[in-house]
Amino acid sequence: MNEWLKKSIDQLKALWGKWSMVQKLILAAVVVVAVVGIVLMLHVSATPSMVPLITAPITDQDKLDKISVRLDEEGVEHTITAEGLILVPDKRTAQRMVSILAREDLIPADTSPWDIFKMDRWTLTDFERNVNLRRAITENLEQHIEALEDVDNAQVTLVLPEDKLFQEDQNPVTASVIITPRPGSDITQSRSKIEGIVKLVRLAVEGLKDENIVISDQRGVVLNDFADMADFDRLELSKRQLDQKQRLEATYKNQIFTEMSQIFGSDRVSILKVDIDLDFRKETVSTEEHFPVTTVEDNPNTPYNEREYVLSIPRSSEIVKEEFKGTGFNPEGPPGQEGQTPPAYKDMNNLVGNYNKNSEIINQEVNTRNIVEEKSPWTIRRITVGVAVDGVWRWSYNENGTVKLDTDGSIEREYTPVSDEDLNKAQTLIEHAVGFNRERGDSVTVQHIQFDRSNQFAQEDEHFRAQKRLQQAILYSIIGLAVIIVAFIVFRLISRELERRRRLREEELARQHQMMREAALRNAEEEEMEVAMSVEERARMEMQENAINMAREHPEDVAQLIRTWLAEE
Secondary structure (H helix, E strand, C coil): CHHHHHHHHHHHHHHHHHCCHHHHHHHHHHHHHHHHHHHHHHHHHHCCCCEECCCCCCCCHHHHHHHHHHHHHCCCCCEECCCCCEEECCHHHHHHHHHHHHHCCCCCCCCCHHHCCCCCCCCCCHHHHHHHHHHHHHHHHHHHHHCCCCEEEEEEEEECCCCCCCHHHCCCEEEEEEEEECCCCCCCCCHHHHHHHHHHHHHHCCCEEEEEEEEEECCCCECCCHHHHHHHHHHHHHHHHHHHHHHHHHHHHHHHHHHHHHHHCHHHEEEEEEEEEEECCCCEEEEEEEECEEEECCCCCCCCCCCEEECCEEEEEEEEEEEEEEECCCCCCCCCCCCCCCHHHHCCCCCEEEEEEEEEEEEEECEEEEEEEECCCCEEEEEEEEEEECCEEEECECCCCCECECCCCCECEEEECCCHHHHHHHHHHHHHHHCCCHHHCCEEEEEECCCCCHHHHHHHHHHHHHHHHHHHHHHHHHHHHHHHHHHHHHHHHHHHHHHHHHHHHHHHHHHHHHHHHHHHHHHHHHCCCCCCCCHHHHHHHHHHHHHHHHHHHCHHHHHHHHHHHHHHC
């Protein structure tokens, strides 16, 4: 063992010598942290466990200080956490201090009332237990009622009487609730919400009945007196029934109008009235049905029906058969005395008789089914529908296909009424759509009526006139534009012709001038006159000759050049 320990120490020394300074520091830090953790764990485990005085944290600093001072007066060691919880050494101390704080009204108002009831010690009397129970239930009820979004404040008073020996001497449990509705709430007019509060209070208190609960508002008006709300309930029920009737009539009306509009057009159909008489009586129908007894079931794999049944089957039978043959016997009186048999029956003595009696009783069993049906909330008692259908208006056209106009400029129209055959078909369709039943007095009427379309025709005439004015304006604009284009073309042709004539006149004048100069030169040569010409005159002469030649070859270019020169000058 010593050798193993020595060998292990040598290995650790060798390993420690190989490590760097950083690795040694890391190992030392890990060892220190482990030792500190072990010390803290031992310290915490050695510290005695503490229980909370009140499970909910106390946020009111003033209340917290008063509770702390009261605990110091009682000599109770306690600790206050950062969250506001007060910790005491054990549960028994916590229960004792909760009782003291509740008696001195040091428990915060927002604390759960059941924290007050968490106490169990031998010094607590039954009276204190009952008081604490009633207080806990009261505060819990107030918190529940105030949690409703329609209640701003609630005050609950409970009376829990002592138990009596006899039931007839026992006083009932009573409760009174005063609520302050929030602004804009309808809880004072809503019976369902008041009934919800009544049920909440009744289920929270054992032995409490609805008739012993009084709920009022801050003005003292009793809200759960439903006997006085009978008239209001009838009005509310009538309102709901009327709403249901109107919704059903609107549904039928929209359905009829939609279908008839697809046939005749939306502007030719008018639903005057759809009246549905509803029956809101509640009825329950009980029916007893007898049906045959099936002896052989049908085979679904075969194409024919194999089912066999009988109307009834015997359950029990009784057969009585009695026969009698022989002399009839008429009893006489005591011996030595005459009998009391009437003379008519004495003649029948010593006659041979024959008596037969057959009786058969058979009890049959049949299948029976009891059906209990409850009617729907409402049934249709009578339906009345009135529909008006207009004819067709068409514009009149002449042989050329243009619209005919009256003397006042309006469109001439022709009216075609709806045929009786179409009206009968429409009435049949409506009857099938609404489930027409003649026995219950339903009535469906479809009549042809010519609608007043004065405004529609006035709008159409004005639109037609506007279109005609627009067409005329466009036509006149096109004609004016055509005239302008033609005038421009004529002007261009005349301008070109005038330009051509001017160019020819200029060319003719230039040709004449050239001929005059040539003639002068020839005359001078003929007269053997020496004409001394300067260099500029020769250059001008050559330029004139070149210009003349160009004018002959390209007259249009020369004319354009001359116009450019004139424009520049």
